[in-house]
Amino acid sequence: MIEIIIDGKKIEVEKGTTILEAAKKLDIIIPAVCNREVVKAYGACRLCIVDVNDGNEIKMVTSCNYLINKEIEVFTQSDRVRKTRKMLLEMMLSRWPNVPMIKQFAADYGVTKPRMVHPLVDYSENACILCGLCVNACSEMVWEDIIGFAGRGENRRVVMPFEKHYEACIGCSTCANICPTGAIYMTDIPNKPADEKRIDKFGMKITEEMTLLDDQQCRMREVGTAHLTEIMNDYDLLPTTNYRFGSHKEAGKLHSDFFKSKFTQGLPDGCWLGCTMSCAKSIDNYELKSGPYKGQKVLVDGPEYETVAGCGANLGIFNPEFVIEANFYCDTYGIDTISYATGLAFVMECFENGILDKEKTGDLELIFGNEEAAMEILHQMGRGDGFGIIVGQGIRRMKKIFAEKYDLTDEQIQFMQDIGMEAKGLEYSEYVTKESLAMQGGYGLALKGAQHDEAWLIFMDMVNNQIPTFADKAEALHYFPMFRTWFGLMGLCKLPWNDVEPADNAETDEPAKVPGHVEGYVNFFSAMTGKEIDKFELIRQSERVYNFQRVFNFRLGYGNRKSDRIPYRSAGPVTIEEYESRAERYDKQLIEKWNYDIEGKTSKEKRDYLRKMREADYQKLCDAVYKRRGWDDNGIPTIEKMKELGMDLPEVVKVLKRA
Amino acid sequence: MNKIQSGDLNNIREKRVHEIKKFKAALMVCAGTGCVSAGSFKLKDLLEKELKERNLDNEYMVVPTGCNGFCAQGPIMVIQPDGIFYQKVKPEDIPEIINKLIQGKYVEKLLYKDIETGNYIPKMENIKFFGKQQLIALRNKGIINPENIEDAIARGAYNSLVKALKMKQQDIIDEVKGSGIRGRGGGGFPTGVKWEIAFKTSQEKNVIPYIICNADEGDPGAFMDRSIVEADPHTVIEGMLIGAKAIGASKGFVYIRKEYPLALERLEIAISQAKEMGLLGKNILGSDFNFDIKIHRGAGAFVCGEETALISSIQGKAGEPHQKPPVPAISGLRGKPTIINNVETWANIPVILDKGAGWFADIGSGDVSDSPWNGSSGTKVFSLVGNIEHTGLVEVPMGITLREIIYDIGGGIPDSRKFKAVQTGGPSGGCLPASHLDLSVDFDSLTKAGSMMGSGGMIVMDDKTCMVDVAKYFISFLKDESCGKCTPCREGLIALYQILDRITKGEGKDGDIELMEELSQTMSLASLCALGQTAANPVLSTIKYFRDEYEAHIKDKKCPAGVCKELISYSVNENCTGCTVCAKKCPVNAISGKVKEKHIIDPELCIKCGICYEVCKFDAIEIK
Known part of the structure; x- marks a missing residue:
């Protein structure tokens, strides 16, 4: 800490604090036009000049970008400072005589009529005063460079490239919102929102949070989701070798630092331009080592977390270069990286357990860690030949094909059911759910299959133990899927909801829900449509659709308790090896949760008992969730529920009557 | 070409010297931009053709060189080893030049004629323009073919690099520090100190620093850097190599303006020749030192000569200055410690290493043995332009007086006019009056007098120059x-220009001078970069030394120098012989009169173009 004096008042500040910040703490107001907390000090308007005595000399500096690094005395109102500020304001006023902000500052310094006649005088109240806030906000807050300064000296102006409309601008409105004079404003808003200003306010809040908080929170702009790999590994949640384990000693090789060093574009790659989070990343000039484009340098869009965890750890391949290559070819062939990875992990475990062999795989030794074979399978899937044709059909069909085609024992067929990580035919995404019952529900009870985009409850449930009872879990498995369905209804991305959170989120009553943002979405809907809703109506909007979808599934023969089943691998240790690798944890649970006497019991006995208990728990969870969602025992929406939601359409009622 | 080792330099040198010695003489044709525009390339081709036709091309060689400095007299040719100096050489002179050459004589009419004595002076060394100069940065001008690396090596190029490769980094820095050399780009910051900051910062932060050569010379009337690059690009490259070795850089940039096509071409050639020889690239001269240079073309913005703006420009951003600190030596290109030195500074470095810090420190003014800030050591290159007899490029020891440069070297003011002012330091320098002619030319004296060293532009003005108009031009x-x-730079300059423009149009009013002083003070106190901080110098210095001229414009609505059109009138005096030339040449038919009778100018029609004044042979046109 350094003690400084500003206008005779003492204050202690941290090294590197600006004078402007220090003065603010003392309630000393220094005029500034081009300075805002959310953008870096630009030092253009020069109004914030102050005199600084650093012991050697008194010099004039701009307080916005003078970093305090020793004891100094600051004079914000010396004669020289006042006189200089006055002259600066006279200069500005001569050019922009009617801009309220300039007029006010000038009046404060006694300037009402400038002595100079300005050749470029602009009488508009909304004149651009060249403060640069818009340009810097676009660059620093949005990480885009849609607008910039063109021209020098008196020709300086804010423009889009070549002074033409730049298609890349999607109108995030950050520049308009930060403009202090109204020189930039939005026109021709395609969605014709009912209350434009209210939406701007909501958007600006997220943008400001991104700018100020993301670097300390999830670093989405910097590394995207790739940073999850190390976090998941630390919490034993990173799927390795087909979800058998949650961490691996070699996982460090897949650290986000490596990918960050590979992300070459140094710019955000938003799914839609103007997204201030822009978590997508890409790698330029990656030289392919295999396949039809071998030797060529390509742009790889990614990788993000699921790809790293799936194509890396879950295949036992701890080589980030393989991940990048697989990422490229999955994208090129139009194959989902999760389905490829989870499907192949299943194949590898089958191979290692004798269900498959080289004869069946076309001479490919599909064991964990075999990069070459794993890549060849991907190319086969792309080409549509060899064993790749079978792998490409996904786990659910593979289980059927293997059982029918090969001479397998009942144990082997059951083993495939246990380790084939799919639900409703969709491959699991890359989180180990064994220790989080709620998350097992998150996967198993999701309408589309084993995806975490309806509910991601691992931390709430397992790490923070915030939802201990079945009722708590059911509430979470009601609220979050409904809330997140709403993003789908609105065409919004989920990530800005909780991958950046307001600074005071932890102090709210329901931090997991991010109340500050829920309020924002409510506002957003109301401002967009002109129809005032509240946060309960928001959930009900989703419920209508969600229940309708469930009925639709039911009509097609799914959408019931049976179709909500999950492979046991996602609920607990399938093999003895798995049990023993985390024996302490499981033993403890057997004793504490189920009062099971483990004395003298073999690992197999313990594993079997644990399985019985955990499978029963999952069914109890289903009971609780169905109840909370207003469904019957078989997981089918009741007619009453549909009535309550106003979704008792004749066709719906007809289908439900069959239940 | 094979990559060479340190020891090979000597062989190349001896071989080249031997090759040159085989010729009876070398015809060094100046191929600097000035002489090229006067036709020296054609001259060179014709010379070669003539020699070939007469089967003399094995006896005499033609060498295109960089700028000789005596630009007003171009095209220039020097015959070596005798040093015969020809000026304003025309293609039709070629046969005679060769005839005389064979006879061991010279063509008298092409020789330089001394202004005072009227005598022809055959040898370059005896011409005063060259006599008082001391060449360090320009040591190879006119002597080597800048497009032939072997010529440069024959003159000792890259010897200092060999020396540097054997030295410890800190020792190189100490040598540069000890020489007292201060930045030649205008700032005058001690070069060695800058290097030391960059070196230490990169060691502390464990990062690789960068080297930049600032060749973005944008001052009107300045061509020092261009000429150095055109005449001896290898000294710049060698300087950068030594700097890179000293601070541990592996990559350097030359930021050079695109308007310098010849300099750019020669630099490109020099870099590629150096690369081929292994003087740039990996394992330079067989050592473990790697360094490469990339050329970055500037688009001609004056402000990009400011170091932080230049760095922005290299990074692909708008050429706008940034607040210092941090200085580039701490955080520069891509946030890494970066030393930016001007072309001339780099050109001095090999000589400092070769001859030693003490040798360099002894040249110039002040005693820099304790601190570089105590004086100005070494030499400085100036481009001497304006109303001066010998327009051109000169390199003189620091501490020389303005009078020596302007009169002894520059030959004084032409057309028997009187000296009025000299503007030093580029556009944001100041104008110094005759009373300052005995001022020592060094960093601190010039600044104290209200001007500055700048990068070395020196514009001499005679008594027909209006100082208000000059200030208006620079502003x-x-x-x-x-x-x-x-704000202060942008708006202050607009305001100053408006006021000056009014004054030169006779619309000046009381308080204008004071308002300009107020504006200037705000600009120098509050501007972000050195451009804005010094931009008011032309106004402040002219007000300081020529206030009466401002007052004449404002109060009496008169331009004493007869320059400001709105304030002058043309009339015909008694000298008129009625020759009618003025009437015939007047573009608006404002002059009337009968043959052999005094003519009259109609002030209503006169557009004050000055043609009548130019064409009158009898001094009969008066400007008031």
């Missing part, structure tokens, strides 16, 4: 070249 230039980022 107009700066107004257009200000990046426009910060």
Whole structure:
């Protein structure tokens, strides 16, 4: 800490604090036009000049970008400072005589009529005063460079490239919102929102949070989701070798630092331009080592977390270069990286357990860690030949094909059911759910299959133990899927909801829900449509659709308790090896949760008992969730529920009557 | 070409010297931009053709060289080893030049004629313009073919690099520090100190620093850097190599303006020749030192000569200055410690290493043995332009007086006019009056007098120059070249220009001078970068030394120098012989009169173009 004096008042500040910040703490107001907390000090308007005595000399500096690094005395109102500020304001006023902000500052310094006649005088109240806030906000807050300064000296102006409309601008409105004079404003808003200003306010809040908080929170702009790999590994949640384990000693090789060093574009790659989070990343000039484009340098869009965890750890391949290559070819062939990875992990475990062999795989030794074979399978899937044709059909069909085609024992067929990580035919995404019952529900009870985009409850449930009872879990498995369905209804991305959170989120009553943002979405809907809703109506909007979808599934023969089943691998240790690798944890649970006497019991006995208990728990969870969602025992929406939601359409009622 | 080792330099040198010795003489044709535009390339081709036709091409060689400095007299040719100096050589002179050459004589009419004595002076060394100069940065001008690396090596190029490769990094820095050399780009910051900051910072932060050569010379009337690059690009490359070795850089940039096509071409050739020889690239001269240079072309913005703006420009951003600190030596290109030195500074470095810090420190003014800030050591290159007899490029020891440069070297003011002022330091320098002619030319004296060293532009003005008009010219230039980022520079210059423009049109009013002083003070106190901080110098220095001229414009509505059109009138005096030339040449038929009778100018029609004044042979046109 350094003690400084500003206008005779003492204050202690941290090294590197600006004078402007220090003065603010003392309630000393220094005029500034081009300075805002959310953008870096630009030092253009020069109004914030102050005199600084650093012991050697008194010099004039701009307080916005003078970093305090020793004891100094600051004079914000010396004669020289006042006189200089006055002259600066006279200069500005001569050019922009009617801009309220300039007029006010000038009046404060006694300037009402400038002595100079300005050749470029602009009488508009909304004149651009060249403060640069818009340009810097676009660059620093949005990480885009849609607008910039063109021209020098008196020709300086804010423009889009070549002074033409730049298609890349999607109108995030950050520049308009930060403009202090109204020189930039939005026109021709395609969605014709009912209350434009209210939406701007909501958007600006997220943008400001991104700018100020993301670097300390999830670093989405910097590394995207790739940073999850190390976090998941630390919490034993990173799927390795087909979800058998949650961490691996070699996982460090897949650290986000490596990918960050590979992300070459140094710019955000938003799914839609103007997204201030822009978590997508890409790698330029990656030289392919295999396949039809071998030797060529390509742009790889990614990788993000699921790809790293799936194509890396879950295949036992701890080589980030393989991940990048697989990422490229999955994208090129139009194959989902999760389905490829989870499907192949299943194949590898089958191979290692004798269900498959080289004869069946076309001479490919599909064991964990075999990069070459794993890549060849991907190319086969792309080409549509060899064993790749079978792998490409996904786990659910593979289980059927293997059982029918090969001479397998009942144990082997059951083993495939246990380790084939799919639900409703969709491959699991890359989180180990064994220790989080709620998350097992998150996967198993999701309408589309084993995806975490309806509910991601691992931390709430397992790490923070915030939802201990079945009722708590059911509430979470009601609220979050409904809330997140709403993003789908609105065409919004989920990530800005909780991958950046307001600074005071932890102090709210329901931090997991991010109340500050829920309020924002409510506002957003109301401002967009002109129809005032509240946060309960928001959930009900989703419920209508969600229940309708469930009925639709039911009509097609799914959408019931049976179709909500999950492979046991996602609920607990399938093999003895798995049990023993985390024996302490499981033993403890057997004793504490189920009062099971483990004395003298073999690992197999313990594993079997644990399985019985955990499978029963999952069914109890289903009971609780169905109840909370207003469904019957078989997981089918009741007619009453549909009535309550106003979704008792004749066709719906007809289908439900069959239940 | 094979990559060479340290020891090979000597062989190349001896071989080249031997090759040159085989010729009876070398015809060094100046191929600097000035002489090229006067036709020296054609001259060179014709010389070669003539020699070939006469089967003399094995006896005499033609060498295109960089700028000789005596630009007003171009095209220039020097015959070595005798040093016979020809000026204003025309293609039709070639046969005679060769005839005389064979006879061991010279063509008298092409020799330089001394202004005072009227005598022809055959040898370059005896011409005063060259006599008082001391060449360090320009040591190879006119002597080597800048497009032939072997010529440069024959003159000792890259010897200092060999020396540097054997030295410890800190020792190189100490040598540069000890020489007292201060930045030749205008700032005058001690070069060695800058290097030391960059070196230490990169060691502390464990990062690789960068080297930049600033060749973005944008001052009107300045061509020092261009000429150095054109005449001896290898000294710049060698300087950068030594700097890189000293601070541990592996990559360097030359930021050179695109308007310098010849310099750019020669630099490209020099870099590629150096690369081929292994003087740039990996394992330089067989050592473990790697360094490469990339050329970055500037688009001609004056402000990009400011180091932080230059760095922005290299990074692909708008050429706008940034607040210092941090200085580039701490955080520069891509946030890494970066030393930016001007072309001339780099050109001095090999000589400092070769001859030693003490040798360099002894040249110039002040005693820099304790601190570089105590004086100005070494030499400085100036481009001497304006109303001066010998327009051109000169390199003189620091501490020389303005009078020596202007009169002894520059030959004084032409057309028997009187000296009025000299403007030093580029557009944002100041104008110094005759009373300052005995001022020592060094960093601190010039600044103290209200001007500055700048990068070395020196514009001499005679008594037909209006100082208000001069101030307006420079302010107009700066107004257009200000990046426009910060308020005081952008708006201050617009305001100053408006006021000056009014004054030169006879619309000046009481308080204008004071308002300009107020504006200037705000600009120098509050501007972000050195451009804005010094931009008011032309106004402040002219007010300081020529206030009466401002007052004549404002109060009496008169331009004493007869320059400001709105304030002057043309009339015909008694000298008129009625020759009718003025009437015939007047573009608007404002002059009337019968043959052999005194003519009259109609002030209503006269557009004050000055043609009548120019064409009258009898001094009969008067400007009031």
